[in-house]
């Protein structure tokens with residue numbers, strides 16, 4: 150039937166998302182993980198088959214919202230903390246597809262970091278998606294005011310983020326939450342088994 154897929158284009162993957170995952174203990178302000186109930190690989194990472202190719206869940210979710218990552222970058226799970234998480238596939242965060250939990254880092258940063266990437270962006274003049282980083286930092290959580298284009302989370306004062314990307318992320322997280330709720334209502338009506346990924 151594919152009714153849901155046609156009516157809600159691009160959100161069929163959401164039918165495999167459980168938005169009521171665990172809240173990361175070291176970063177409760179991030180809110181719950183969105184756990185992937187679809188396929189995972191041997192390392193425990195969620196993946197989606199897109200056009201015959203396996204794409205990691207994290208990359209799929211990130212690039213849907215922000216566009217392609219530049220060469221050498223990969224999405225990293227901010228909800229993961231190797232100091233408290235079980236090692237390997239047991240860690241629940243590898244199957245997390247919460248857009249708000251994903252940060253783009255270089256592979257090297259991903260290997261080096263331990264849940265605390267420091268002020269690595271401090272000297273950058275634009276974000277990795279090409280937005281200028283200018284003006285005074287904005288420190289208000291939830292509502293992002295115009296002016297500067299640098300966002301500093303109140304709970305992580307040493308970090309700098311692109312405000313344009315953060316705004317886009319916040320809007321998309323809100324939209325996805327709404328779509329997921331709608332999808333749950335629809336699948337409860339019986340269309341759930343018809344969902345396939347393309």
Ligand SMILES: [Zn+2]
Nearest residue numbers: 182228245250
């Ligand atoms: Zn997460």
Ligand SMILES: [Zn+2]
Nearest residue numbers: 229234240242
């Ligand atoms: Zn973890």
Ligand SMILES: [Zn+2]
Nearest residue numbers: 276280311314
């Ligand atoms: Zn940006």
